[in-house]
Amino acid sequence: MQGHIRKRVHTTTKGSKTTNWYVVIDLPRDIDGKRHQKWHGGFRTRREAEAARAKIVHEFNTGTYVEPSTTTLTEWAHDQWLPTIRSRVKPSTFDSYRRNLDLHVLPRLGSRQLRQLTPSMLNRLYADLLADGHRKKEGGLSSKTVRYIHTIVHTALADAVDADLVGVNVAERAKPPRPRATAANEIVFWEPDELRVFLEAMMGHRLEAAWHVAAMTGMRRGEVLGLRWKDVDFDKARISVRRALVSVAYEIIISTPKNHQARVIDLDHGTVEQLAAHKLAQQQDRDEWGSEYRDQDLVFCRENGTPIHPQTFSQAFERLIAKTSLPRIRLHDLRHTHATIALKAGVPVKVISERLGHESPAFTLKQYAHVVPGMQAGAARLVASVVFDAEQLSDQ
Helix, strand or coil: CCCEEEEEEEECCCCCEEEEEEEEEEECCCCCCCCEEEEEEEECCHHHHHHHHHHHHHHHHHCCCCCCCCCEHHHHHHHHHHHHHCCCCCHHHHHHHHHHHHHHHHHHHCCCEHHHCCHHHHHHHHHHHHHHCCCCCCCCCCHHHHHHHHHHHHHHHHHHHHCCCCCCCHHHHCCCCCCCCCCCCCCCCCCHHHHHHHHHHCCCCCCHHHHHHHHHHCCCHHHHHHCEHHHEECCCCEEEECCEEEEECCEEEEECCCCCCCEEEECCHHHHHHHHHHHHHHHHHHHHHHHHCCCCCECCCCCCCCCCCHHHHHHHHHHHHHCCCCCCCCCCHHHHHHHHHHHHCCCCHHHHHHHHCCCCHHHHHHHCHHHHHHHHHHHHHHHHHHHHHHHHHHHC
16 A cells, blocks of 8 residues: 545635645545545645655554544543543552643643654643643642653553544653652651550540551551451451442542552450550440441441541541650651561561562562661671571580
8 A cells, every 4th residue: 555645725705715635545445345545734845755655664564553533632641541541450559640630741741642642742732741840839740740650641642542633652762751869758657665555555445446456557548547346357357348438539439448459457465455455445426426427347337337437537637746755757657667566677578578568578678778787787696696606516
């Protein structure tokens, strides 16, 4: 298939004439043998039309040709792509995709037809976002954020290729910024005696058991708030982490754990007792509220049984810490505290990784590398004692 060039002369309303050049492609005949053509244009010169013809013929012969579509990036993203991926990703991920498109991509490129997008347009977008893309203050976005935006655009355009709206994904040839080499974020945690002081200070608090479970299991905030009584096995002293409550645009959404995988966490005797006492206290709330109690089987909830908002949970923790002399940490740092204490206690990394719900033990080691030097010192002493004790025994 070669295609051919056609010239057309148009007469304007004022009587003047203009010449446009078109590329005409013969498409396969339909089932009735009817001939079909697709016109591309118009181009201002024959040279432009010839260049376009060569490109179109190449796409046709390599199987990447798609019929021209006038669908814009906004039309594709809002009307087709986002609705279809809503069921494929977590609610928080979907909200992140939508917000980044609406804030950073569509205001700049949304009116462009998908087939008009080029790698240079995307590169210009990324440069602009790095320079002055921040919405709430002067300056640009971080290279990490811009690379994430590139990932969203790449995914959206890849699906547009699958939908036969464009022949190629131009994001494949775009050049997002490289991640900057930065020092790893310092992990903040409490020492065992500090955690003990905190747990003793929380005795009698309505959410005492919630803080205790978070500290002694390393569960994420949303996992603690999403825990149900049906997930607690008192006989075997374990809980099953099957879901999480997360905040998306401040709305509480039921989601799966971060890695989409359920896991089982064994409990110590003290945590089991905490949960048992909490269950009795919750029954008192249920009795007081009567028919107005909204039972959702939540282990940790408001007095009337409704879910606790994740941000409210974190704010309550921060207010409690402010009343003590303990070092200020975030609620999420209870998770770091659990992992760090476990590592120092010699718990195998694989076990810690399973309790935390990490993707792999390697990730756990990377995350808590600050603990490894102390552990290595102990290992060095142990190896030396074995070597030199053996030498002394042989000399006797």
